[in-house]
Amino acid sequence: MPVKYIPYTPNTVEGQAVLDNITRTQRLLRYRENNEVYNRIKRGMPYYEVETVEQVGKESENIVLRGECISACAYLKEQNIKVDLVYIDPPFASGADYAKKVHIRKNPKLAEKVAKAEAELEMEELKAFEETMYGDIWKKEDYLNWMYENLQAIKSIMSENASIYVHLDPSIGHYVKILMDEVFGEDNFRNEIIWCYKTSLRSSPKSYGKDHDNIFFYSNSEFSEIHPDKKDFPSSESTIKRWKPYADENGFVSNKHFAGSKSTIIDTTDESKGFNIFNGIPRDWWEISANVSKGNTDEVSAGKYATQKPESLLERIIKASSNKEMVVADFFGGSGVTAKVANELGRKFIHCDVGINSIQTVRDRLIAEKADFKILEVKDGVSLFRNPQQTMDKLGTLITGLQKKVEGVSKFWFGAINDSKLGVIPVYAPDLIDSKQKVLDIPTINRIINQEIQNLNITVKKIIVYYIDIDDEKELLKFIKDNNATTVEIELKDLKNLLHETVVNDEVEFSLNNVDSEYTIEIEKFVSDRLLQKIGAFNEKGNLQSLKNGKKFNPIEISEEGLELIELISLDCNNKEGKWFSSTEIKIDKLGYVITKGEKSKDFWNGKITTTEKPLRIKVRNISGDELIKDVE
Template sequence: MPIKYIPYYPNTVEGQAILDNITRTQRVLRYRENDKVYDRIKRGMPYYEVETLETVGEQSENLVIRGECISACAYLKEKGIKVDLVYIDPPFASGADYAKKVYLRRNPKLAEKFAAAEQEMDIDELKAFEEKMYGDIWQKEDYLNWMYENLLAIKSIMSETASIYVHLDSNIGHYVKILMDEVFGQDNFLNEIIWHYENKFKFEFTTSFNRDTETIFLYRKNQEHIFKHIKIPVKNKRMQNEVTWDKERGKMVTKKDADGNVIYYQSEDKIVGTLWNIARLNSMAKERQDYEYATQKPESLLERIINASSNEGLTVVDFFGGSGVTAKVSNDLGRKFIHVDIGINSIQTVRDRLKESKANFQILEIKDGVSLFRNPQQTMDKLATLIPGLQKGVKGISNFWFGAITESKIGIVPVYVPNLLNTQEKVLDIPTINTIINQELQNLEVNAKKVILYYIDIDDQKALEKFIKDNNATEMEVELKDLKNLLHDVVIEDIIDFKTTKTKDGYETEIIKFISDRLIQKINEFNQKGNLQSVAKGKTFNPISISEGGLELIELIAVDCQNIEEQWHSTTEIKIDKLGYVIKDGVKTKEFWDGKIISDKKPLRIKVRNISGDETIKAIE
């Protein structure tokens, strides 16, 4: 449950655009449940409990936040934190699923043999499987309502001189621009920037032109905003006419000498316009993170944005932070940064990336109930197997319902589960209940005596139960269930077998065995699928196998010699990259991991992160 709701603005209703003020926006967002969006905005942004997980380096104002955009904005607003530049690269409503490759690490004993033979690791030999990171599967109207609420929340924490860059594509960008005209005002629209990447491979067999551009909309919050023109070098020097400001005419004019001749000079650079020719990252780019975010943007793109619209010492935020490009570049350019993302892999990737850059920051987690697995997409994928007896695609049950179960005494029971990818469905409230009992119950084509409604958050359970009792015209029983209870019951921690030994120089902790049921299940699924596909093609399948010790499943090991509980402090840590090389306390080496971690002081607890991002912390006796 949220601690409270925080208004987007001092007076949200009067004078603030909320869906019904501009006819065009009504058309863009028109659908049968628009009143729910209006009600949520009137209620305000949900403010949840926030836990500090770790402080990296010295205390600073830089933040890495695991949570959704709206709840992160609520936290920032509650703490009085204003941001000076926003860059967001949200899902594009493209209908695509995005996956990352998960690489098994080298067994430390095998890595020792490679080192002895002075052999390089061959990336083609690495074993890997894919895991879905998030699904960009949206109904257009749902996506636009979600974006509308996000934009309102973001605007509420922008400083008076702030700007926002929204990165989209041709699939949804023109719709979002209409929303931005309403939220920020048409007068505050500055540019439509076209990012062109020439290095995208072009196919000859397509039936339309190959897409090699994306769109970035630039808006300011107010008339007074930070902006500096960016100059880039040109290959060949050229003659350029000088210009000057004509006060009387109120515009720039060509500069002339006393005889009226145009004054020229040799130019070695040019001012950047709205067509940005910047290469996109290919699969082998050095900037690529281990998790290989398919949509990772090049640092040069963010450098241009941050240099143009912020000054040193100001705060830059990315609410869909992904691989952490915005935070990393902001830190490099002397800006403060806030990185927000819902996925644990994003938080871990940017944490390790910023640590390598010697950045100082805090890691916070918003306790909003959706961070139960690595990301909401994986939670949704898992739910179908967690609800006992759930069947999908039951005849007479619409897509509104997650599925149905069959109880021996009462028959078919439809089951509702909120879509954790959609903020709008996270809170079970009266508008949602009203839709269910006055519409969805009436539309059921099965003779159901009962329905089950799962929730992550519930607005006011007593008020909801009274509303159901007073307004349910059917004889169906409506049972409310907390989804968090179901999910917490099935989360199984990884098993770590280790021993700590006192040495003459300090302490040595050795990992003897590592078992991850979740990863083993994932690998087994990969092997079964691969074997079936290979048999069908008449080929031999080479399955992924792990050693008895299972150390190939480990990505990071850290020990805390300072705290026995609460906020984690990494006294020393070792990360193993996908080639098996060690990154020790953020410094890359060409050493292989030997299964141990050394500390000067006695470790109080140990943290192990597996290759998919699950972290387990154990006390050291």
Template sequence: MSDGLNEQLNLAVAEVSPKYLDSVEKYEFEPIKGYPMLNWRGKRPFTSTQYYPAQLKEVHGEEVDGWRNKIFWGDNLQVMSHLLKKFRGEVDLIYIDPPFDSKADYKKTVEIKGNQAETSATSFEEKQYSDIWTNDEYLQFMYERLVMAREFLSPSGALYLHCDPRKSPHLRLILDEVFGSQNFRNEIIWHYKFRMMDSDNQFNRKHDNIFFYARSPETRIKMPKEAWVKEDLIKTRKQEIHIGDDGREMIWMPGQKGNSKSRMVPLDEILARGKAVDDVWDMPIISSSAKERTGYPTQKPEALIERIIAASSPAGGLVLDFFMGSGTTQAVAMKLGRRFIGADINLGAIQTTAKRLIGIAEDLRQKPLGDKTKPFTGFEVYNVNHYDIFRNPVQAKELLIEALEIQKLEFSTIFDGEKDGRMVKIMPVNRIATCADLNELIAGFDYKAWERKQNESPKRPVEKITLVCMGHESDLAAQLVLAAKPFNIHVEVVDILRDKADLEFRRDSQAKVAIKNGELVIERFYPMNLLQKLSLQKESVEDWKELVESVLIDWNYDGAVLQPTVVDIPGKNELVKGEYLVPCDAGTIRVKIMDLLSESWEGSISHGD
């Protein structure tokens, strides 16, 4: 990318450590004896990445020992690139629950709040994210992020990757390549119980896979213990119960750790000690009525993450989760007295996590942790890149097609539309488009048709292609032209950030706030996108409060960062207050209203107004 464009877009570069690059250059992605590697179309070494700086948007709570937790809204590769300089080698534990390539769209049920929610079916499903990939694209996506993740771990750090059997063989090989097969510790089977279904072509699928990799031989765990069931212990030891001289129940135990002598041990001591956890974890999924349930799709139970965090991070240690989702890792880390960093590209994940953490922080203030563990309850929210262009990345392609007046192609597998005689490909949005993103397009080139066109008009391009992106590598067009050789194609790049900054991709919410009799009053609130969806559902709402998830108020807004002192987050079927007593020392007042789609309106009013 040219220096001029770098300066215009405020791009920076993060580089992978030379030690890793040495191994990349050594193997050059060619399998060698004793070193199996996974290859895919378009695989390339990951050596550096360009990224946008982060902007601090919200601050909640106070620092503890100079630390405030961090949440980032943005593509996780750019987020990690932004963090790498400060946190390289500083993270104790990484837990990630990335996309599974499940070939499904995940949706969240949106329900109107208040009494109306109990008396009528005022709900609809809103798509949160899509988990549909081409195989090569998915593998490159995960490979780059795992290379970056490795850079963050301390010498004693650990990584846990949560997946399912669909991609676990591929991810295991990538993890071996990035971390070294010698650092593989466990494949943990999370076995869960749910409704059984009879099938005549497969057994019931009842588990996920969690790969545990060490950063180095220094990595250790604090072994979790499970309670023994008395009958199971007796059955396992194949021993009968004996009664000791003092009347206690006794059981024979074999010698351990160099002591070969068996001995009688009080049964209650063995039961109290518990048994070491193995690599099959029987834990239920979250019930629909559980307090921790957020409604976010693919949410994992806190008990599962608690076992991982307690085993592989010390009190006050730093935990990183860059596929944050509903914020379970962050929630558990806060409860266990760990510091954390989280990231997600989905705005719904950011808002769900922030709301969840605000509630946990309040609970911890009322019921503090033990004396030895400090709760790190404060957190900051950052944006990376101009993500407010697209509130919902799943809808981005449709929005772009409409805004750029592209004619959709229903039957094309590689192009998204056509405009002015040019074939249009919309690149991944909400992150910088890279040359690796061209692989699917290149794989779908119609060389037979091109050959026919070239024979008919040798001097004309056989194809005119427009790439639509949101930030891009400088050689994006040149690499596509090179890949098409010996055919001549013409490629142009439309960069939304640079070329189409005035495009409107969403309908902004509207609100009116006023100060009356010493109170801040929200008089009206119109969440435009939500109201439009409700009108399609033929649902009517009488009170704007039924559409609101939360209200945050900063009484002395500095013009840049929201630091709310009023946090109005009602219960499931309760409504926000809508009226708030203004303190005497209030200055510029900033109000943030978040609706049920996790979209928000922000506005300011002066205390003197």
């Protein structure tokens, strides 16, 4: 359960155009009890306990936070942390699944043989399988409800003169623009910026190219002026060519010349009002390549974040709307471009994302940048596999006997179980992607009792309702007892118990040697049940396709030691428990080369890690991002 609920304040701006088909965060939730209509207000942002997972470098105000946007904002508001600039690149409701490639590493037991054939190795096709990062599959109304809550939460932690840039595409941007007018106020809308790709990403000869995204820029105050870097907004080549012969050494054109027509004379009496041909004014359309050419980390090049935005785009925004030492936040941080650029430009940063892979990617990226930060995690009671989408995908296999698309059972239900005695048992499970569904409250139960059970086209004796949190369990059970006019039994089940019972942790075997005050840990065996299941499913699918198309399929084979499944090893020589401090660590890239302190090498990993301090704990991260921590002694 949340420790408490924190109000969304300040309120939305009155008198704005609104979308009537979505439910606002602070609107009343209505339900009927004993023929009387009751109203209940959502309590606000759920505030959970937040654990410090790791301290990287020196103590600082920089934060990398694993959690949903709303929970993250609740934490920041409780800690009285204000944000000066927000950039978010949320899902676009595009209907697409985004996947990453998971690359199998080279077997370090064969390191010597591999080193001799280095040239051949790089030409070899890397073995990999795909995993879903997140699903951008939404009904429009659900997406807008979700965005509204997020915008409300973000507004509550923005400073008095803060700015926000929301990055969307033309298919959904105009709807979100209306929400932003409502939340931030129409008068606080500054610009719609069009980001034009230099090359067409999705064009067709039968239609116009889809070559731009929309970025909506709002600020809380008219004093939130932009400070563009002049080199980012140069005058056009034609303007420079036309006026250069008349310019002085500073690029200013004399007031004896005309500005485009005989009726308009350039006034350079006050130099600040003059026309400088070398510095134009900021435009609201930016032509920047969509290619990720700068700061292209191994994680990104491996396909983990296909939607990553170029650093030059974030650099322009951060320079324009913040000064050094200001706080820049990204609540859908992905691969961490915002945090990286903010750090490079001398700003403080807050990176937030619900996916563990995002946290690990930005951690490794910031370590390479020698940044100081702490990693926090919202303890909302859900042991997610790696992100909400993967957990929802897995749930179908965790609930024994669950079947999808059962005749007579609507899409409201997660599925149904066929029981020999009770018949069909519809099953409700909250959608972990939608934060509003995490808390089971009276309005939800009321909908189940008085609407969804009634709408079933089959006779049922029992339903099962899974939950993550309950608003008030005693009150909820009393409501069910007093208001369930049907003969249907309602069983409540804690989804956390199901998730925790089915998680099989990775296992590692290692030995520790101490020679001349140098400690060496050698990894002898690594087993990951989750990964072996994934690889097994990949091989099975490949074999079936091979039988159909007649093409040869080379299955992924893992050695008995299983060291090919390791991506990172870290040693903590400071703390036996609590937050992690990485005294030394190595990372193995997709080619099998070692990365130390963010520096890439051409050395193959030999299965060992060495330190001059006595290690107390070891952390092993597998190639999909699961981490195992074990005491060394």
